[in-house]
Amino acid sequence: MTMLGDRQQLAYIASQAADARVNVELETEGMTLNIGPQHPATHGTLRIIARLDGEQVVWAEPSCGYMHRGYEKLAEVRTFPQVTALVNRIDWLGSFANEVPFILAAEELMGIEAPPRAQWIRTILFELSRIANVSLFLGDLGVQLGAITPVFFAFRDREYVLNLIEGATGGRFHPNFDRIGGLKDDLPAGFIDETRVVMRKMRKFCDEIEGLLFGNEIFEARTRGIGVIPRDLALQYGLSGANLRGSGVDWDLRRDQKLPMAWDKVDWKVWTHPDGDSYARCWIRLQEVRESTLIVEKLLDSLPSGPVMAKVPRIIKVPEGEAWVSTENPLGEMGYYVVSKGELGPFRVKIRSASFNNISIVPWLLKGVYVPDIITILASLYFILGDIDR
Amino acid sequence: MLGLIADVSYWTQSLLRVFGGIVAILLPAGTIVYVFLFKMMSFMQSRLGPMEAGPFGSLQLFAEVGKWLQKEDLYPERADRFIFKMAPLIVLSSTFLLVAVVPFGPDAWFTNFEAGVFYALAVSSVSVLGILIAGWASANKYSLLGGLRAAGQLIAYELPMVLAVVGVVIQAGTMNLQQIVVAQNTGSIFGWAGLGNPYILTQCVGFVIFMIAVQAELTQAPFDMPIAESELVSGYMTEYSGFRFLIFFIGEFATAGVFAFIASVLFLGGWGVPFSWFGWTSIDSIDNWMNVVGPLIMFTKMMLLVFVIMWVRFSYPRFREDQLQRFAWKSLIPLSLVNIMATSVLKVAF
DSSP states (O other), X not given: OTTSOHHHHHHHHHHHHXXXXXXXHHOOOOEEEEEOSSOTTSTTTOEEEXXXXXXXXXXXXXXXXXTOOOHHHHHHTSOHHHHHHHHTTTSTTSHHXXXXXXXXXXXXXXXXXXXXXXXHHXXXXXXXXXXXXXXXXXXXXXXXXXXXXXXXXXXXXXXXXXXXXXXXXXXXXOOOOEETTEESSOOOTTHHXXXXXXXXXXXXHHHHHIIIIITOHHHHHHXXXXXXXXXXXXXXXXXXXXXXXXXXXXXXXXXXXXXXXXXXXXXXXXXXXXXXXXXXXXXXXXXXXXXXXHHHHHHHHTOOOSOSBOOOOSSXXXXXXXXXXXXXXXXXXXXXXXXXXXXXXXXXXXXXXXXXXXXXGHHHHXXXXXXXXXXXHHHXXXXXXXXXXX | OTTTTTTSOHHHHHHHHHHHHHHHHHHHHHHHIIIIIXXXXXXXXXXXXXXXXXXXXXXXXXXXXXXXXXXXXXXXXXXXXXXXXXXXXXXXXXXXXXXXXXXXXXXXXXXXXXXXXXXXXXXXXXXXXXXXXXXXXXXXXXXXXXXXXXXXXXXXXXXXXXXXXXXXXHHXXXXXXXXXXXXXXXXXXXXXXXXXXXXXXXXXXXXXXXXXHHHHHTTOTXXXXXXXXXXXXXGGGTXXXXXXXXXXXXXXXXXXXXXXXXXXXXXXXXTOOOGGGTTOOSGGGOOTTHHHHHHHHHHHHHHHHHHHXXXXXXXOOOOOHHHHHHIIIIIIHHHHHHHHHHXXXXXXXX
16 A cells, blocks of 8 residues: 555545445345244244345244243143143144153152053053154155145044044043053053054055155255254254154163163164254154054064053042153153142143254254255254144 | 138137137136146045035036135235236236147137247246246245246246257247147158157157246246245245136146147147048148047147146155256256257258
């Protein structure tokens, strides 16, 4: 600059200023896109606030709580047996699985254990609700990606599983079947044969979905390498379930935890995938549905006889104490921290639901992706709104 | 129709043409919606589809149209009202302009236009304008994204479509759609005239490219990014309701029908049967009954092609915008250029 004369210096400054003006005029502004609370892709009322540069996401944040129903607080004014009717509605696609950890926690506090037959039936119904839940995910995945046919197959075949659950418990969606110390009833006549038939149907459904979606080049192009969650990050964000196993972490509470359930009585495999992308997460869920059908069949083979209810007092008073029980639910780890003061109802219940932790990674994951990928990533993370907001 | 009614007065001719155009647009559109959207999709998805309105639900479309006509004509508060209302009409007008050059029989045509192929490809892109202004005028972010995606996609897929048609034009040696039909039906394969020479055999690459481009022009899955109901709610159509949505809806399927008409003219021999079957030699020696049978043959071929379009639509997931552009520019366009080169070399050689 010093080499230039005054006049040249002024001309230089003027030209710089002119450039700056042009730049200001041409500068584009980001657009904030509100995905939700009412949006076809958020299956419920999740709201994603995304700041876009063109079609690329610069910043995104999920905003949840639109469907908060206060179950933790409501549980405090219910008796222990009444709470199961509430927690049924947390993950509404796999309701029975919600009851189990709470009942197990109460049983742990009372120091009783369900008889073996009840444990077996609990595990069977748990896996059936997993199949009902995840098979709908597999169909819904197609809709999120623009293929409309898989979801109808999913609803068609899921109906058989729901019929089984209804046959055993009386409720399609909200069984409310688990009792402290066992189950409400034994299995109905014909349940075992029917279940075997349905499990074969579900495996056929999995083959159909695999052919329709997972073998499709467009599906692979849309999901492979998209939304990659590294192993460490998955652990740090507290992901669980298929999202964690999709990142290559071999962690499944059904196998890694000692619970009075029947999973450890049969052989089965925990599926993991090293990639950590959307494809891996979806693929794991597909394999898990298959694995669950096998678990159910093996459990039916070894179903013990005996009562389905342990000896419990007519009026259940849970002794003073605290208990934490979590299980591997269809969406991931779900746990209840129950504090009892020795009264009819719990003093405090803390519900750890899988989806809330699973979507906590969304702001990190959505940074830099395109708008269409928001949808595939959210679909592959697989959350249920009731499970986020409780 | 003009060929048949050349001796009536001008205004009668115009009226008949408008009437014929409406029939040629709405009849295929209604049939496509019922047969494919209502019934075929339902059967593919293991359900029955509409069953109540009329035998096998065949009057369902009338019920739907009645419903849409009753709905309130809403527009967003901050919408640019004039062009918001115009947009569906522009989209539909593109379809009407397109059908004008399609020959339905030896004398059954609206215009016998020398540069018919050129005209058809030109007016087919008018709909981009309608979609773009629909996206902009809605004052909705989803609509805007949808409109912009549509513009990018439709322009990208114009090119392979044009280039795929160039092969046909080279082989036929004419741009007149009527002449292309005649050339296919009088042609012969290595001296054997039993099938004529439908260009789907020689221009199979061009046919595949053309059908892919048609799929993209129609914004049907796997190219339905502009509508993308799971991402953009309904893209540029999000804010439309009632009658204007109906126009978009009918326009989509009418355009599918018209593009299938054009594809069958270019590649499947159009309204004709191989002339050697009946001992015809040129267009002048054709019997008059072809004017009645021709449209039916066209209709059959159209339904076949729309079946393929819809089959793909119902079973494929959708591309992402950048993947879609890459597919057009890096695969389809080079391939169609190679096709043109091969066609012209072979044309000179034989």
